[in-house]
Amino acid sequence: MSAPAAPMSQIVMQTPVGALEIEERDGALTAIDWTEADARDPGDARPVLIEAKRQLDSYFAGKLREFDLPLSARGSAFRSRVWRALQDIPFGETRTYGELAELLGSAPRAVGGACGANPIAIVIPCHRVVGAGGWLGGYSGGQGINTKTSLLEHERDAAS
Numbered sequence: 001m002s003a004p005a006a007p008m009s010q011i012v013m014q015t016p017v018g019a020l021e022i023e024e025r026d027g028a029l030t031a032i033d034w035t036e037a038d039a040r041d042p043g044d045a046r047p048v049l050i051e052a053k054r055q056l057d058s059y060f061a062g063k064l065r066e067f068d069l070p071l072s073a074r075g076s077a078f079r080s081r082v083w084r085a086l087q088d089i090p091f092g093e094t095r096t097y098g099e100l101a102e103l104l105g106s107a108p109r110a111v112g113g114a115c116g117a118n119p120i121a122i123v124i125p126c127h128r129v130v131g132a133g134g135w136l137g138g139y140s141g142g143q144g145i146n147t148k149t150s151l152l153e154h155e156r157d158a159a160s
Contacts, residue, residue, distance in 0.1 A: 014039040028072035031119045034142045062158035065091035067123045082114035089128040092159030127151040
């Protein structure tokens with residue numbers, strides 16, 4: 001018999017692109033997603049949540065370009081490969097769905113599906129993936145394309 005899963009812990013923080021709910025389990029981030037909830041003081045939040053908030057605050061202040069957090073994104077082997085490839089896209093840059101598909105030996109539509117299923121927004125930067133010719137494609141987080149545009153503009157401004 002396996003041990004019961006550790007309880008999940010979460011905080012909500014306000015950012016320039018809306019309120020984000022950050023979840024962790026067993027000392028690793030499992031989700032970052034937009035929420036309608038009000039920001040909540042982390043109080044006795046677990047250390048990884050406090051560090052995630054600190055790094056996200058630094059990211060939005062234009063001071064952090066690369067996250068260093070333990071992640072536990074659950075998905076298929078293919079989605080996990082896509083999510084790892086997304087983390088290799090440098091801050092302030094983009095890649096196309098086609099470029100990632102070629103790198104992974106897949107199809108652009110499959111890469112898009114994995115991006116849409118990304119459970120850890122911003123830290124796993126699916127907002128850095130665009131369509132051919134710079135077309136923004138879709139974005140399932142926050143306010144959709146407006147949020148994707150805001151994140152890309154933030155990174156371009158901070159990188160210059």
